[in-house]
Amino acid sequence: MRLEDLTDSAQNYLKALWTLSEWSGGTVAPSEMARHLNLKPSSVSDQIRRLTNQGLVDHAPYGSVKLTDEGRSLALMMVRRHRLAETFLQQMLGYTWDEVHEDADLLEHAMTDRMLSRIDSVLGHPDRDPHGDPIPAADGTLPPAIVRTLTDAEKGESVQLVRVRDGDPSILRHLEKLGATPGEIVTVVDPGESVGVMILSSASSDNPFPLSRDIADYIRIAGVVGTVDPSH
CATH class of the missing domain: 1.10.10.10 (Winged helix-like DNA-binding domain superfamily/Winged helix DNA-binding domain)
Structure with a gap:
Protein backbone atom coordinates (compact mmCIF):
# COMPACT_ATOMS: atom_id res chain seq x y z
CA MET A 1 0.00 0.00 0.00
CA PRO A 143 19.27 7.03 14.81
CA PRO A 144 20.00 4.99 17.96
CA ALA A 145 17.19 5.30 20.51
CA ILE A 146 17.82 7.40 23.61
CA VAL A 147 15.61 6.21 26.44
CA ARG A 148 17.11 7.69 29.62
CA THR A 149 15.07 10.56 31.08
CA LEU A 150 16.19 13.59 33.06
CA THR A 151 14.51 12.17 36.17
CA ASP A 152 16.99 9.27 35.98
CA ALA A 153 19.94 11.63 36.50
CA GLU A 154 21.56 11.60 39.93
CA LYS A 155 22.67 14.44 42.17
CA GLY A 156 25.85 16.07 40.87
CA GLU A 157 25.58 14.39 37.46
CA SER A 158 26.03 16.48 34.30
CA VAL A 159 24.01 15.39 31.27
CA GLN A 160 23.11 16.65 27.83
CA LEU A 161 19.46 17.30 27.05
CA VAL A 162 18.76 15.47 23.79
CA ARG A 163 15.03 15.31 23.26
CA VAL A 164 11.89 17.02 24.57
CA ARG A 165 8.33 15.79 24.11
CA ASP A 166 6.55 18.45 22.06
CA GLY A 167 2.88 17.97 22.95
CA ASP A 168 2.43 21.18 24.96
CA PRO A 169 3.68 24.49 23.45
CA SER A 170 3.49 26.23 26.84
CA ILE A 171 5.96 23.72 28.29
CA LEU A 172 8.29 24.30 25.36
CA ARG A 173 8.15 28.06 25.92
CA HIS A 174 8.87 27.51 29.63
CA LEU A 175 11.88 25.32 28.83
CA GLU A 176 13.10 27.89 26.31
CA LYS A 177 13.09 30.58 29.00
CA LEU A 178 15.05 28.30 31.31
CA GLY A 179 17.54 27.42 28.59
CA ALA A 180 16.61 23.75 28.93
CA THR A 181 16.59 22.89 25.24
CA PRO A 182 18.17 20.05 23.19
CA GLY A 183 21.93 20.32 23.15
CA GLU A 184 22.14 22.06 26.55
CA ILE A 185 24.28 20.50 29.27
CA VAL A 186 22.79 20.67 32.76
CA THR A 187 23.95 19.54 36.17
CA VAL A 188 21.59 18.10 38.76
CA VAL A 189 21.93 20.18 41.91
CA ASP A 190 19.05 18.37 43.63
CA PRO A 191 16.99 15.55 42.07
CA GLY A 192 14.01 16.65 44.21
CA GLU A 193 12.48 13.20 44.53
CA SER A 194 10.68 14.02 47.77
CA VAL A 195 9.18 17.34 46.63
CA GLY A 196 8.69 16.63 42.92
CA VAL A 197 10.89 19.50 41.73
CA MET A 198 14.45 19.15 40.43
CA ILE A 199 17.04 21.90 40.84
CA LEU A 200 19.34 22.22 37.84
CA SER A 201 22.19 24.45 36.74
CA SER A 202 23.52 25.16 33.28
CA ALA A 203 25.98 27.41 31.47
CA SER A 204 23.07 29.46 30.05
CA SER A 205 21.60 30.25 33.45
CA ASP A 206 23.25 32.51 36.03
CA ASN A 207 21.53 30.71 38.87
CA PRO A 208 20.21 27.19 39.49
CA PHE A 209 16.61 26.82 38.37
CA PRO A 210 13.71 24.55 39.37
CA LEU A 211 12.02 22.11 37.01
CA SER A 212 9.03 19.92 37.80
CA ARG A 213 9.88 16.23 37.71
CA ASP A 214 6.68 15.71 35.71
CA ILE A 215 8.16 17.86 32.95
CA ALA A 216 11.65 16.42 33.41
CA ASP A 217 10.23 12.96 32.77
CA TYR A 218 9.51 14.03 29.18
CA ILE A 219 13.12 15.06 28.54
CA ARG A 220 15.55 12.44 27.22
CA ILE A 221 19.21 12.75 28.07
CA ALA A 222 22.63 11.41 27.18
CA GLY A 223 25.89 11.38 29.10
CA VAL A 224 28.21 14.35 28.57
CA VAL A 225 30.98 12.15 27.16
CA GLY A 226 30.12 10.66 23.75
CA THR A 227 26.74 12.42 23.53
CA VAL A 228 24.56 12.71 20.47
CA ASP A 229 24.32 16.31 19.28
CA PRO A 230 20.67 16.85 18.26
CA SER A 231 21.60 19.75 15.99
CA HIS A 232 23.53 17.49 13.60
Whole structure:
Protein backbone atom coordinates (compact mmCIF):
# COMPACT_ATOMS: atom_id res chain seq x y z
CA MET A 1 0.00 0.00 0.00
CA ARG A 2 1.16 3.53 -0.79
CA LEU A 3 0.93 6.41 1.65
CA GLU A 4 -1.16 8.29 -0.91
CA ASP A 5 -3.78 5.53 -0.77
CA LEU A 6 -4.63 6.51 2.80
CA THR A 7 -6.83 9.38 3.93
CA ASP A 8 -5.24 12.23 5.89
CA SER A 9 -7.02 10.90 8.96
CA ALA A 10 -5.56 7.41 8.54
CA GLN A 11 -2.10 8.92 8.03
CA ASN A 12 -2.51 10.91 11.26
CA TYR A 13 -3.51 7.77 13.19
CA LEU A 14 -0.48 5.83 11.99
CA LYS A 15 1.83 8.70 12.86
CA ALA A 16 0.22 9.08 16.29
CA LEU A 17 0.54 5.37 16.98
CA TRP A 18 4.22 5.44 16.16
CA THR A 19 4.85 8.59 18.21
CA LEU A 20 3.04 7.27 21.29
CA SER A 21 4.70 3.86 21.13
CA GLU A 22 8.06 5.55 20.60
CA TRP A 23 7.75 7.32 23.96
CA SER A 24 6.10 4.47 25.85
CA GLY A 25 8.26 1.74 24.35
CA GLY A 26 5.30 -0.55 23.82
CA THR A 27 1.75 -0.88 22.58
CA VAL A 28 -0.82 1.91 22.81
CA ALA A 29 -4.29 1.85 24.38
CA PRO A 30 -7.16 3.29 22.28
CA SER A 31 -7.96 5.64 25.17
CA GLU A 32 -4.43 7.05 24.94
CA MET A 33 -4.93 7.57 21.22
CA ALA A 34 -8.17 9.44 21.90
CA ARG A 35 -6.45 11.78 24.38
CA HIS A 36 -3.52 12.38 22.07
CA LEU A 37 -5.71 13.19 19.05
CA ASN A 38 -8.37 14.98 21.12
CA LEU A 39 -11.10 12.76 19.69
CA LYS A 40 -13.99 10.75 21.08
CA PRO A 41 -13.13 7.14 21.95
CA SER A 42 -15.84 5.93 19.56
CA SER A 43 -14.22 7.78 16.65
CA VAL A 44 -10.85 6.29 17.50
CA SER A 45 -12.34 2.80 17.72
CA ASP A 46 -13.90 3.18 14.26
CA GLN A 47 -10.62 4.28 12.68
CA ILE A 48 -8.64 1.54 14.42
CA ARG A 49 -11.13 -0.99 13.05
CA ARG A 50 -10.57 0.32 9.53
CA LEU A 51 -6.79 0.25 9.92
CA THR A 52 -7.03 -3.30 11.27
CA ASN A 53 -9.06 -4.36 8.23
CA GLN A 54 -6.39 -2.81 6.01
CA GLY A 55 -3.70 -4.87 7.75
CA LEU A 56 -1.93 -1.80 9.15
CA VAL A 57 -2.51 -2.38 12.87
CA ASP A 58 -3.14 -5.31 15.19
CA HIS A 59 -5.84 -4.78 17.79
CA ALA A 60 -7.22 -7.39 20.13
CA PRO A 61 -10.76 -6.66 21.40
CA TYR A 62 -10.55 -4.36 24.45
CA GLY A 63 -6.78 -4.52 24.15
CA SER A 64 -3.98 -2.25 23.01
CA VAL A 65 -3.05 -1.34 19.44
CA LYS A 66 0.18 -2.14 17.63
CA LEU A 67 1.45 -1.30 14.15
CA THR A 68 2.01 -4.18 11.74
CA ASP A 69 5.19 -4.20 9.65
CA GLU A 70 3.38 -2.48 6.79
CA GLY A 71 1.74 -0.01 9.16
CA ARG A 72 5.11 0.77 10.75
CA SER A 73 6.66 1.45 7.35
CA LEU A 74 3.89 3.89 6.42
CA ALA A 75 3.93 5.49 9.87
CA LEU A 76 7.66 6.18 9.57
CA MET A 77 7.07 7.88 6.22
CA MET A 78 4.62 10.22 7.93
CA VAL A 79 6.95 10.81 10.87
CA ARG A 80 9.74 11.66 8.41
CA ARG A 81 7.51 14.17 6.62
CA HIS A 82 6.37 15.78 9.85
CA ARG A 83 9.78 16.13 11.46
CA LEU A 84 11.46 17.40 8.31
CA ALA A 85 8.62 19.92 7.96
CA GLU A 86 9.17 21.07 11.55
CA THR A 87 12.90 21.44 10.93
CA PHE A 88 12.29 23.36 7.69
CA LEU A 89 9.86 25.73 9.38
CA GLN A 90 12.34 26.48 12.14
CA GLN A 91 15.56 26.71 10.17
CA MET A 92 14.32 28.32 6.96
CA LEU A 93 11.22 30.28 8.00
CA GLY A 94 12.17 31.37 11.50
CA TYR A 95 9.47 29.53 13.43
CA THR A 96 10.14 28.93 17.10
CA TRP A 97 10.14 25.35 18.35
CA ASP A 98 6.75 25.81 20.04
CA GLU A 99 5.18 27.00 16.75
CA VAL A 100 6.30 24.34 14.29
CA HIS A 101 4.07 21.41 15.24
CA GLU A 102 0.68 22.76 14.14
CA ASP A 103 1.81 23.97 10.71
CA ALA A 104 3.90 20.85 10.12
CA ASP A 105 0.69 18.84 10.68
CA LEU A 106 -0.78 20.64 7.65
CA LEU A 107 2.33 20.65 5.49
CA GLU A 108 3.07 16.94 5.87
CA HIS A 109 -0.05 15.96 3.91
CA ALA A 110 0.75 18.30 1.00
CA MET A 111 4.35 17.16 0.50
CA THR A 112 5.31 15.19 -2.58
CA ASP A 113 8.29 12.85 -2.46
CA ARG A 114 10.18 15.33 -4.64
CA MET A 115 9.47 18.20 -2.25
CA LEU A 116 10.49 16.07 0.72
CA SER A 117 13.75 15.10 -0.96
CA ARG A 118 14.54 18.75 -1.77
CA ILE A 119 13.77 19.89 1.78
CA ASP A 120 15.96 17.11 3.19
CA SER A 121 18.81 18.14 0.89
CA VAL A 122 18.52 21.87 1.63
CA LEU A 123 18.58 21.16 5.37
CA GLY A 124 21.69 18.98 5.05
CA HIS A 125 19.96 15.67 5.82
CA PRO A 126 19.25 16.28 9.54
CA ASP A 127 18.61 13.28 11.76
CA ARG A 128 16.80 15.19 14.53
CA ASP A 129 14.07 17.84 14.51
CA PRO A 130 13.89 21.02 16.68
CA HIS A 131 12.70 19.01 19.68
CA GLY A 132 15.44 16.41 19.30
CA ASP A 133 13.03 13.82 17.90
CA PRO A 134 14.80 11.40 15.53
CA ILE A 135 14.01 11.87 11.84
CA PRO A 136 13.67 8.55 10.00
CA ALA A 137 15.91 8.24 6.94
CA ALA A 138 14.35 7.70 3.52
CA ASP A 139 14.78 3.94 3.99
CA GLY A 140 13.00 4.02 7.35
CA THR A 141 16.08 3.58 9.53
CA LEU A 142 16.41 5.65 12.71
CA PRO A 143 19.27 7.03 14.81
CA PRO A 144 20.00 4.99 17.96
CA ALA A 145 17.19 5.30 20.51
CA ILE A 146 17.82 7.40 23.61
CA VAL A 147 15.61 6.21 26.44
CA ARG A 148 17.11 7.69 29.62
CA THR A 149 15.07 10.56 31.08
CA LEU A 150 16.19 13.59 33.06
CA THR A 151 14.51 12.17 36.17
CA ASP A 152 16.99 9.27 35.98
CA ALA A 153 19.94 11.63 36.50
CA GLU A 154 21.56 11.60 39.93
CA LYS A 155 22.67 14.44 42.17
CA GLY A 156 25.85 16.07 40.87
CA GLU A 157 25.58 14.39 37.46
CA SER A 158 26.03 16.48 34.30
CA VAL A 159 24.01 15.39 31.27
CA GLN A 160 23.11 16.65 27.83
CA LEU A 161 19.46 17.30 27.05
CA VAL A 162 18.76 15.47 23.79
CA ARG A 163 15.03 15.31 23.26
CA VAL A 164 11.89 17.02 24.57
CA ARG A 165 8.33 15.79 24.11
CA ASP A 166 6.55 18.45 22.06
CA GLY A 167 2.88 17.97 22.95
CA ASP A 168 2.43 21.18 24.96
CA PRO A 169 3.68 24.49 23.45
CA SER A 170 3.49 26.23 26.84
CA ILE A 171 5.96 23.72 28.29
CA LEU A 172 8.29 24.30 25.36
CA ARG A 173 8.15 28.06 25.92
CA HIS A 174 8.87 27.51 29.63
CA LEU A 175 11.88 25.32 28.83
CA GLU A 176 13.10 27.89 26.31
CA LYS A 177 13.09 30.58 29.00
CA LEU A 178 15.05 28.30 31.31
CA GLY A 179 17.54 27.42 28.59
CA ALA A 180 16.61 23.75 28.93
CA THR A 181 16.59 22.89 25.24
CA PRO A 182 18.17 20.05 23.19
CA GLY A 183 21.93 20.32 23.15
CA GLU A 184 22.14 22.06 26.55
CA ILE A 185 24.28 20.50 29.27
CA VAL A 186 22.79 20.67 32.76
CA THR A 187 23.95 19.54 36.17
CA VAL A 188 21.59 18.10 38.76
CA VAL A 189 21.93 20.18 41.91
CA ASP A 190 19.05 18.37 43.63
CA PRO A 191 16.99 15.55 42.07
CA GLY A 192 14.01 16.65 44.21
CA GLU A 193 12.48 13.20 44.53
CA SER A 194 10.68 14.02 47.77
CA VAL A 195 9.18 17.34 46.63
CA GLY A 196 8.69 16.63 42.92
CA VAL A 197 10.89 19.50 41.73
CA MET A 198 14.45 19.15 40.43
CA ILE A 199 17.04 21.90 40.84
CA LEU A 200 19.34 22.22 37.84
CA SER A 201 22.19 24.45 36.74
CA SER A 202 23.52 25.16 33.28
CA ALA A 203 25.98 27.41 31.47
CA SER A 204 23.07 29.46 30.05
CA SER A 205 21.60 30.25 33.45
CA ASP A 206 23.25 32.51 36.03
CA ASN A 207 21.53 30.71 38.87
CA PRO A 208 20.21 27.19 39.49
CA PHE A 209 16.61 26.82 38.37
CA PRO A 210 13.71 24.55 39.37
CA LEU A 211 12.02 22.11 37.01
CA SER A 212 9.03 19.92 37.80
CA ARG A 213 9.88 16.23 37.71
CA ASP A 214 6.68 15.71 35.71
CA ILE A 215 8.16 17.86 32.95
CA ALA A 216 11.65 16.42 33.41
CA ASP A 217 10.23 12.96 32.77
CA TYR A 218 9.51 14.03 29.18
CA ILE A 219 13.12 15.06 28.54
CA ARG A 220 15.55 12.44 27.22
CA ILE A 221 19.21 12.75 28.07
CA ALA A 222 22.63 11.41 27.18
CA GLY A 223 25.89 11.38 29.10
CA VAL A 224 28.21 14.35 28.57
CA VAL A 225 30.98 12.15 27.16
CA GLY A 226 30.12 10.66 23.75
CA THR A 227 26.74 12.42 23.53
CA VAL A 228 24.56 12.71 20.47
CA ASP A 229 24.32 16.31 19.28
CA PRO A 230 20.67 16.85 18.26
CA SER A 231 21.60 19.75 15.99
CA HIS A 232 23.53 17.49 13.60
